[in-house]
Amino acid sequence: MTADPSALPAPEHAHLEGGGGAWRLSGALTVRSVSAVAEALENAQGELDLSGLTRLDTAGAYLLQRHAASLRLHGAQADHAALLERVASSMPQPPEASQTPFSFVQILDRTGRMVAGAGRFLVEITAMLGVFFERLGQIARHPGKLPMTALVHHADQVGWRAIPIVSLMSFLIGVVLAFQGAVQLRQFGAEIFVVDLIAISILRELGILLTAIIVAGRTASSFTAAIGSMKMREEIDAMRTLAIDPALVLFVPRILALLITLPILGAVANFMGLFGGALMSWIELGISPPVFLSRLIAETGTDHVMVGFVKAPVFAIIIGVIGCHAGMQVGGNAESLGAQTSSAVVRAIFAVIVADALFSIFFAMMDI
Amino acid sequence: MAREVVIKLRGISNVFGTHAVHENLDLDVYRGEVLGVVGGSGTGKSVLLRCIAGLRPPQAGSIEIFGQDALNCSEAERREIDQRMGVMFQDGALFSSLTVRENVEVPLRTIDGLTPALRRELADLKIAMSGLPYKAGDNYPSELSGGMRKRAGLARALALDPEIVFLDEPTAGLDPIGASAFDELIRGLSQAMGLTVFMVTHDLDSLHACCDRIAVLADKRVKYTGTMEEMLKIDHPWVHEYFHGPRARAAIATKEKAL
Numbered sequence: 001m002t003a004d005p006s007a008l009p010a011p012e013h014a015h016l017e018g019g020g021g022a023w024r025l026s027g028a029l030t031v032r033s034v035s036a037v038a039e040a041l042e043n044a045q046g047e048l049d050l051s052g053l054t055r056l057d058t059a060g061a062y063l064l065q066r067h068a069a070s071l072r073l074h075g076a077q078a079d080h081a082a083l084l085e086r087v088a089s090s091m092p093q094p095p096e097a098s099q100t101p102f103s104f105v106q107i108l109d110r111t112g113r114m115v116a117g118a119g120r121f122l123v124e125i126t127a128m129l130g131v132f133f134e135r136l137g138q139i140a141r142h143p144g145k146l147p148m149t150a151l152v153h154h155a156d157q158v159g160w161r162a163i164p165i166v167s168l169m170s171f172l173i174g175v176v177l178a179f180q181g182a183v184q185l186r187q188f189g190a191e192i193f194v195v196d197l198i199a200i201s202i203l204r205e206l207g208i209l210l211t212a213i214i215v216a217g218r219t220a221s222s223f224t225a226a227i228g229s230m231k232m233r234e235e236i237d238a239m240r241t242l243a244i245d246p247a248l249v250l251f252v253p254r255i256l257a258l259l260i261t262l263p264i265l266g267a268v269a270n271f272m273g274l275f276g277g278a279l280m281s282w283i284e285l286g287i288s289p290p291v292f293l294s295r296l297i298a299e300t301g302t303d304h305v306m307v308g309f310v311k312a313p314v315f316a317i318i319i320g321v322i323g324c325h326a327g328m329q330v331g332g333n334a335e336s337l338g339a340q341t342s343s344a345v346v347r348a349i350f351a352v353i354v355a356d357a358l359f360s361i362f363f364a365m366m367d368i
Numbered sequence: 369m370a371r372e373v374v375i376k377l378r379g380i381s382n383v384f385g386t387h388a389v390h391e392n393l394d395l396d397v398y399r400g401e402v403l404g405v406v407g408g409s410g411t412g413k414s415v416l417l418r419c420i421a422g423l424r425p426p427q428a429g430s431i432e433i434f435g436q437d438a439l440n441c442s443e444a445e446r447r448e449i450d451q452r453m454g455v456m457f458q459d460g461a462l463f464s465s466l467t468v469r470e471n472v473e474v475p476l477r478t479i480d481g482l483t484p485a486l487r488r489e490l491a492d493l494k495i496a497m498s499g500l501p502y503k504a505g506d507n508y509p510s511e512l513s514g515g516m517r518k519r520a521g522l523a524r525a526l527a528l529d530p531e532i533v534f535l536d537e538p539t540a541g542l543d544p545i546g547a548s549a550f551d552e553l554i555r556g557l558s559q560a561m562g563l564t565v566f567m568v569t570h571d572l573d574s575l576h577a578c579c580d581r582i583a584v585l586a587d588k589r590v591k592y593t594g595t596m597e598e599m600l601k602i603d604h605p606w607v608h609e610y611f612h613g614p615r616a617r618a619a620i621a622t623k624e625k626a627l
Contacts, residue, residue: 031529035481057529062493086560092492092502332510333464
């Protein structure tokens with residue numbers, strides 16, 4: 001029986017010849033040629049003559065040693081014999097596989113772990129929140145501790161640089177609302193109510209919520225990536241050994257910057273949303289800007305604006321805390337950095353929407 | 369018997385900005401030998417290694433590997449040369465998102481026709497030959513100690529049974545026991561597999577324990593080559609300080625004690 005050389009494009013190949021109890025191996029038995037003779041060796045038994053081998057590497061030696069029980073090797077050249085011996089002394093010894101089959105208990109086990117993990121996550125987030133407020137308290141007593149440069153830098157990153165995207169998004173939302181509202185309200189001849197529709201939905205809900213979602217995507221991920229890569233390279237451990245408080249220099253400026261800039265971004269979003277709505281109302285329904293403005297002032301109470309803005313600091317803290325927490329969860333490898341970054345964004349957006357729903361229920365019950 | 373030259377460097381120059389690291393550097397590496405490259409900090413030992421391994425083309429000069437021009441060749445030819453060489457980086461440079469076994473399997477995947485089972489077994493063999501326990505194969509690099517990462521890096525470098533391996537400071541950061549075990553490992557593997565080893569090192573004990581020949585980088589070129597005994601007789605101030613300093617005397621003393 002001969003291994004088919006045409007099946008092997010590489011120039012190296014090995015030939016196994018013989019039958020019964022006597023076999024002969026010739027050619028080069030290397031990592032590139034082992035697969036061609038592996039199957040044939042499986043069925044060979046008895047004596048195996050290696051004197052025809054021109055080359056042997058560890059892969060070939062491994063293959064021969066694996067069949068040492070059924071094949072008696074002889075005739076190997078001195079260096080091949082030395083290699084065979086070396087490989088024999090380090091044959092891997094796999095431990096008994098202890099794989100448990102997939103079972104109902106396993107499903108329960110996994111579910112339990114996930115629930116416990118979610119509980120632990122909530123505890124950790126609460127702890128992070130506590131640390132943030134504790135450090136804020138420290139700063140209130142010793143204002144000199146506030147890392148001012150970092151705060152300004154992060155305010156620039158998360159606030160100032162987010163203005164274009166937030167403006168564009170809320171302008172388009174205003175346009176869409178006006179357009180959709182116009183189509184519906186025109187049927188009743190109640191075009192003028194489009195002003196109320198736009199004003200209430202943007203000021204109360206959409207302006208701040210959509211801003212928070214955009215910021216969650218932009219900023220939570222960058223917090224996680226920045227803190228996570230520092231964690232990965234042991235920079236955070238280095239800080240601790242140098243008696244620098246990572247919470248004070250990393251978390252506080254980031255979360256505080258969000259706390260300051262998110263309401264401002266919300267105001268920008270509100271303004272741009274109303275502007276987009278007014279523009280579309282003018283084009284589509286002929287409601288001139290002065291009419292829009294007077295209707296807006298007369299009919300929309302300031303409590304709508306307040307309801308919107310009350311939520312901003314809460315969203316800011318949610319996004320900041322989740323982003324920083326995920327950064328601290330990054331382990332030693334590049335993959336966990338990516339996994340934590342994407343899960344930070346998902347969690348932050350989810351938490352912002354849940355918080356918004358809770359606010360809605362609260363305000364409804366309070367009749368605000 | 370004339371020994372076969374596997375790596376032949378002629379007139380290599382490496383310049384960073386205005387700072388020349390190598391000027392007109394010549395070096396021959398013979399088949400089957402363990403060559404230790406030493407030199408002070410900043411003499412370009414690692415740069416030289418990266419040049420030969422094809423990671424950084426030199427500004428001038430020629431590199432012949434296995435008798436083939438390694439600088440002016442097609443990409444396919446270069447790939448063929450690369451397949452016959454393995455590099456172990458200083459901290460292993462393992463892929464952090466793969467387990468050790470998967471890391472060792474990466475080069476094996478380039479071989480057509482290997483079944484997944486055989487590939488896995490060969491990876492396990494290399495892991496065992498590098499002196500790692502079987503279960504280390506399931507670990508991620510971040511779960512291993514520095515010494516184990518180096519061994520895993522060596523296992524990956526040896527995956528395809530290269531003819532030449534490059535080791536960048538193989539014993540740096542290891543404890544003395546781990547370092548001497550690593551020296552023995554390199555020595556043993558080079559004998560069993562007929563490896564040519566190009567080793568950048570600072571470790572005098574390693575030079576004593578496993579190098580056949582030593583090349584000293586000084587004055588921007590390979591100033592001296594020769595055995596340890598020859599090195600001890602050289603008059604150059606840096607070489608003398610290096611091989612006769614307090615640490616060198618300690619290394620010689622342990623060597624003599626061992627004999």
